Amino acid sequence: MEIHVDKDACVGCGLCVKDCPMHVYELQDNVSVAVRPNNCMGCLSCHEICPAQALEHRGIYAARRHYIDIKVCEMLRKVI
Amino acid sequence: MKIAIEELAGCSGCTIAVLDLHEMLLDIVAEADIVYSPVIMDVKEPPEGIDIAFVTGAVRNEENRERLEKIRKRAKTLVALGTCACYGGISGLSMLNSNEDLFSYVYRETETTKPDGVIPTDVPPFLYRAFAVGDLAKIDYYVTGCPPKEALLKQIIPALVTGDTLELSRKSVCSECDRKMGQVENWTLKRRHEGVPDREHCLLGQGYLCLGSVTFGRCGASCPKNNIPCHGCNGPSLDILREPCRDIYGMMVRRISDLTDKPQKEVEKELYDVAHTMYAFTIGSLIMEDKENSKIRDLVKERSR
Numbered sequence: 001m002e003i004h005v006d007k008d009a010c011v012g013c014g015l016c017v018k019d020c021p022m023h024v025y026e027l028q029d030n031v032s033v034a035v036r037p038n039n040c041m042g043c044l045s046c047h048e049i050c051p052a053q054a055l056e057h058r059g060i061y062a063a064r065r066h067y068i069d070i071k072v073c074e075m076l077r078k079v080i
Numbered sequence: 081m082k083i084a085i086e087e088l089a090g091c092s093g094c095t096i097a098v099l100d101l102h103e104m105l106l107d108i109v110a111e112a113d114i115v116y117s118p119v120i121m122d123v124k125e126p127p128e129g130i131d132i133a134f135v136t137g138a139v140r141n142e143e144n145r146e147r148l149e150k151i152r153k154r155a156k157t158l159v160a161l162g163t164c165a166c167y168g169g170i171s172g173l174s175m176l177n178s179n180e181d182l183f184s185y186v187y188r189e190t191e192t193t194k195p196d197g198v199i200p201t202d203v204p205p206f207l208y209r210a211f212a213v214g215d216l217a218k219i220d221y222y223v224t225g226c227p228p229k230e231a232l233l234k235q236i237i238p239a240l241v242t243g244d245t246l247e248l249s250r251k252s253v254c255s256e257c258d259r260k261m262g263q264v265e266n267w268t269l270k271r272r273h274e275g276v277p278d279r280e281h282c283l284l285g286q287g288y289l290c291l292g293s294v295t296f297g298r299c300g301a302s303c304p305k306n307n308i309p310c311h312g313c314n315g316p317s318l319d320i321l322r323e324p325c326r327d328i329y330g331m332m333v334r335r336i337s338d339l340t341d342k343p344q345k346e347v348e349k350e351l352y353d354v355a356h357t358m359y360a361f362t363i364g365s366l367i368m369e370d371k372e373n374s375k376i377r378d379l380v381k382e383r384s385r
Contacts, residue, residue, distance in 0.1 A: 006251075006255070008255070009251055009254075009255030009256075011254050011255075011257060011259070011260070011261040011282070012260060012261060012262065013261035013262055013282070013339065014262060014263065015335070015338050015339070018263075018338065019338070030260065047319070048319070048326075049334075049335070049338060051252060051254040051261065051292065051293030051335060052251060052252055052254035052255035052257075052293070053250075053251040053252050053254075053255055053317065053318075053319060054251070054255060071366075071367060071370075072321065072322065072324070072367055075214055075219075075222060075321065075367060076318065076321055076322055078219060078220060078221050078222050079166075079221075079222045079223075079224070079250075079296075079318065079321070080159075080221050080222065080223050080236055080248065
C-alpha cells in the first residue's frame with residue numbers, strides 16, 4: 001500500500017494515529033508518518049477524520065459506493 | 081474575448097474582489113473587454129455573445145432568477161463567483177425568517193425606514209426560498225469564497241481568460257493553518273468574547289468554534305492566522321461536498337469529540353445557534369440541504385414558521 005502524507009498540510013493533530021484500526025500511523029516531529037503501510041486495510045477512515053486532508057492512498061478502490069448523487073458530482077467536477 | 085459580471089442577491093463584494101486585482105486588471109483588459117458589470121460600469125443589460133460571465137450572489141427573488149436565465153443564455157461559459165453563488169451564502173440565511181417578517185423588518189422596524197410603514201408592491205417578489213445559482217442553471221465553474229481572495233483570483237482569472245490550466249490546492253483551511261492541533265482535556269466551548277485565543281494552538285482545541293477542518297481552503301487560513309476562528313466563508317471542504325452522509329455540523333461534532341474524548345451528545349449540548357455558527361454560508365444550497373444528515377431542513381422549518 002502506498003500512503004502519501006502531505007507534510008505541509010498535516011497539522012499534527014494525531015487523529016489518524018488514534019483512528020486507524022491497524023496502527024498504520026505514528027506522529028514523528030509533529031507530523032503523521034505512515035510507518036506500517038502494509039498493515040493498511042484500505043478502510044480510509046483516516047481520510048474521513050483528517051482535518052487537513054493531508055492523506056492520500058494510491059491505488060485504493062473502496063468497495064462501498066462513492067457515487068450517489070449526480071448533482072453533487074456535477075458540481076464537484078467544476079469547483080476550481 | 082468578452083467578460084461580464086452579473087449581480088444577484090449579494091453584496092457586490094465579489095466584484096470588488098475582482099477590482100482588487102489592481103494593476104493586473106490592465107493585463108486582463110488588454111486581452112478581454114469587460115462588457116457588462118452593473119457595479120463597475122453603466123450598462124443596463126448584458127449583450128449577446130459573452131465569452132465568460134461571472135455571476136455573483138444567490139437567487140432570492142424573481143428578478144434574480146430572470147437575470148440568471150438571461151446571462152446563462154448569453155454566455156458561453158458561466159462561472160459562479162463567490163460563496164453566495166456557489167452555496168447561497170449569507171443571502172441564504174434569509175430563509176430563517178418568513179417573507180412577511182423580512183419585509184416588515186426592512187420596511188417598518190428599522191430606524192432608517194420611512195415612518196409611513198408602507199411596504200412597496202413594485203419590487204420583485206421573493207421566491208419561496210433562496211437558491212444557489214447551480215440549483216437553477218447549468219454552471220461551468222465554481223469559485224468559492226466570501227469574497228474569493230484576490231491572491232486566488234490573480235491565479236484563476238488570467239487562466240480563464242487565456243484558457244491555461246493550473247494546479248490549485250483542493251484541501252481544507254486546516255491544511256494552510258500553522259497552528260498546532262492535538263488532544264485536549266476538559267474542553268468546553270467558548271464564545272469569542274470569553275477570552276483571547278493563544279496564537280500557537282488550534283482554535284478548536286482551545287474551545288473556539290473554528291470551522292477550518294470542514295471548510296474549503298485557498299484563503300491561506302487568513303482568519304486563524306489572525307487569531308479569528310474560521311467561520312466557513314469558503315463553503316464546505318470537498319470531502320463534505322462529495323460524500324452524501326457527510327455534513328458540516330456532523331463532521332464538526334465528530335472532530336471535536338475525537339479531539340476531546342467527549343461523547344458526541346455532550347459536544348452537541350454545548351453548541352449554540354447552529355444555523356448561524358455552522359451553516360451561515362451554506363443554508364441556501366439545495367446540495368447541502370440534501371445531505372442525509374443535514375440539519376438545514378429542520379433549522380429552516382423551525383425558524384421560518
